[in-house]
Amino acid sequence: MASRLTPEREAELYTAVLELLREVGYDALTMDAVAARTRCSKATLYRQWGSKPHLVVMALRHDKPVKLAEIDTGSLRGDFDVMLQRTDDCRLEKDTALMRGLAHAVHNNPDLLRAMRELLVEPEMDSLDEVLQRAVRRGEIAADNPALKLLPHMLIGAFVARPLIEDQPVDAAFLSAYVNAVVLPSLGA
Amino acid sequence: MASRLTPEREAELYTAVLELLREVGYDALTMDAVAARTRCSKATLYRQWGSKPHLVVMALRHDKPVKLAEIDTGSLRGDFDVMLQRTDDCRLEKDTALMRGLAHAVHNNPDLLRAMRELLVEPEMDSLDEVLQRAVRRGEIAADNPALKLLPHMLIGAFVARPLIEDQPVDAAFLSAYVNAVVLPSLGA
Numbered sequence: 032m033a034s035r036l037t038p039e040r041e042a043e044l045y046t047a048v049l050e051l052l053r054e055v056g057y058d059a060l061t062m063d064a065v066a067a068r069t070r071c072s073k074a075t076l077y078r079q080w081g082s083k084p085h086l087v088v089m090a091l092r093h094d095k096p097v098k099l100a101e102i103d104t105g106s107l108r109g110d111f112d113v114m115l116q117r118t119d120d121c122r123l124e125k126d127t128a129l130m131r132g133l134a135h136a137v138h139n140n141p142d143l144l145r146a147m148r149e150l151l152v153e154p155e156m157d158s159l160d161e162v163l164q165r166a167v168r169r170g171e172i173a174a175d176n177p178a179l180k181l182l183p184h185m186l187i188g189a190f191v192a193r194p195l196i197e198d199q200p201v202d203a204a205f206l207s208a209y210v211n212a213v214v215l216p217s218l219g220a
Numbered sequence: 221m222a223s224r225l226t227p228e229r230e231a232e233l234y235t236a237v238l239e240l241l242r243e244v245g246y247d248a249l250t251m252d253a254v255a256a257r258t259r260c261s262k263a264t265l266y267r268q269w270g271s272k273p274h275l276v277v278m279a280l281r282h283d284k285p286v287k288l289a290e291i292d293t294g295s296l297r298g299d300f301d302v303m304l305q306r307t308d309d310c311r312l313e314k315d316t317a318l319m320r321g322l323a324h325a326v327h328n329n330p331d332l333l334r335a336m337r338e339l340l341v342e343p344e345m346d347s348l349d350e351v352l353q354r355a356v357r358r359g360e361i362a363a364d365n366p367a368l369k370l371l372p373h374m375l376i377g378a379f380v381a382r383p384l385i386e387d388q389p390v391d392a393a394f395l396s397a398y399v400n401a402v403v404l405p406s407l408g409a
Contacts, residue, residue, distance in 0.1 A: 135324040152385060177401035183385050185402060188377015196341060196372050212366035213374060216406045 036079060044069050045090035052087065053129060057136035057143070060087070084143040088150045091129070099158035107166040107220045111210050120202040127190065127201060156183055163218075171220050178217040185214055225268060230282075233258050237279035242318060246276065246325035246332070273332040277339045280318070288347035296355040296409045300399050309391040316379065316390060345372055352407075360409045367406040374403055 036044070047069045051060050062083055066073045080086035102113045137144045163179055166172045172179065189209045193201045225233070236258045240249050251272055255262045269275035291302045326333045352368055355361045361368065378398045382390045 148387075156385065177397060178405065181398060181402050184377045184381035184398065185374060186377070187381040187384070188373045188375070191380050192373035192376040195376070196345065198337075208366060209370060209373065213370050213402070213406045216367065216408070217402045219405070 036075070041079075042093065044071060045093040048086060048090035049094055049129070052090075052133075053125075057087065057133055057140070062086075082142065082146075084140065084146040085150070087143065088146040091147075092151050092154075099155065100161065102162065103165065106169075107162070107171050107218070108215065110162050110166075111214070115203050115207050115210070118203055118206070120200070123202060124200050127194065130190075159183065166218075166220060172218050176219055178219075181217070182214065185209075185217070189213075225264070230268075233260060234279040234282040237275060238283055238318070241276065241279075241322075242314075246322055246329070249276070251275075271331065271335075273329065273335040274339070276332065277335040280336075281340050281343075288344065288351065291351065292354065295358075296351070296360050296407070297404065299351050299355075300403070304392050304396050304399070307392055307395070309389070312391060313389050316383065319379075348372065355407075355409060361407050365408055367408075370406070371403065374398075374406070378402075 044065075048060070048065055051064055051068060055064070060083070062073050062076055065071070065086070066076060076086065080089060099114065102110050104110050104113055133143075133147075137147060159182055160179075163172065163182065167174050167179070178185075189206060190201050193199055193205060199205070233254075237249070237254055240253055240257060244253070249272070251262050251265055254260070254275070255265060265275065269278060288303065291299050293299050293302055322332075322336075326336060348371055349368075352361065352371065356363050356368070367374075378395060379390050382388055382394060388394070
């Protein structure tokens with residue numbers, strides 16, 4: 032059995048995959064192109080990641096700057112503040128461009144959609160849910176508040192609507208205003 | 221100067237444009253294809269609508285079942301209830317499919333984006349804003365509530381996130397739950 036890649040080599044590969052993704056888009060990103068760019072054999076790529084959708088989604092997941100699960104300040108407002116502090120505007124703009132490029136691919140590639148759900152969306156949702164459940168245990172949010180299940184919808188709305196409606200990029204100042212005006216009031220917090 | 225088309229003929233043309241849009245998508249929809257399908261001359265199409273983006277957006281606008289501006293029940297909750305009653309699930313599903321197909325085209329066609337903003341998004345936002353301003357005048361919402369400017373973001377989030385996160389179509393029952401759990405509480409209504 033071949034040994035696994037080192038974490039450094041893995042990080043290098045993920046960076047190359049995201050570069051390619053921004054340059055050529057999902058459809059034109061082939062395992063051959065990744066192999067050539069990273070001087071890694073296709074056999075290794077398939078052994079380590081199994082498929083192109085899985086590799087792409089793991090690269091996206093690796094690149095995420097904010098690990099929600101680590102945030103636990105003792106109050107819901109404090110947890111949101113830390114999430115926002117760790118998010119810088121330049122990254123938000125790059126991520127939005129990446130996501131927009133993937134949105135189309137996702138609808139034409141059920142494997143990519145499944146991998147994104149399992150590896151990116153669901154862990155993120157679980158971490159957000161953990162933040163909310165701690166707030167419920169502290170008595171900040173009522174356990175039966177129906178908005179608890181709708182936080183992802185509210186946040187996705189902020190990301191999608193800001194460029195579409197206002198022709199403005201999503202930045203930390205806007206997200207902070209949105210959390211205070213929409214998210215916290217609907218949670219009753 | 222040539223006479224304008226009758227409203228019936230205009231409606232027929234819009235229906236044909238939306239059919240083509242669902243069948244082939246925005247990029248493959250040409251003025252030639254519209255002319256052939258509707259047995260209308262290209263000269264007439266250009267005289268009446270000026271350009272493909274304008275024609276497509278006017279067809280989308282004509283097809284909208286709910287005219288927000290006409291709704292005035294005397295309470296914000298009542299206005300939302302009427303909006304939801306006039307929206308049926310089958311239409312929502314068809315509209316979501318159409319919008320998904322257009323989302324990609326919009327990002328590659330600045331003319332389409334501009335036409336959608338001017339002819340579809342802004343009038344809709346103005347009508348929603350009128351509903352909210354009446355609620356402010358009745359004293360249901362504080363005039364300085366920051367969520368007043370964020371209603372489009374909340375609603376777009378509901379439409380985008382429901383299929384993405386929950387793998388479920390947007391239906392009237394979900395929208396009603398979302399309005400009650402997110403929209404009305406954040407507006408303080």
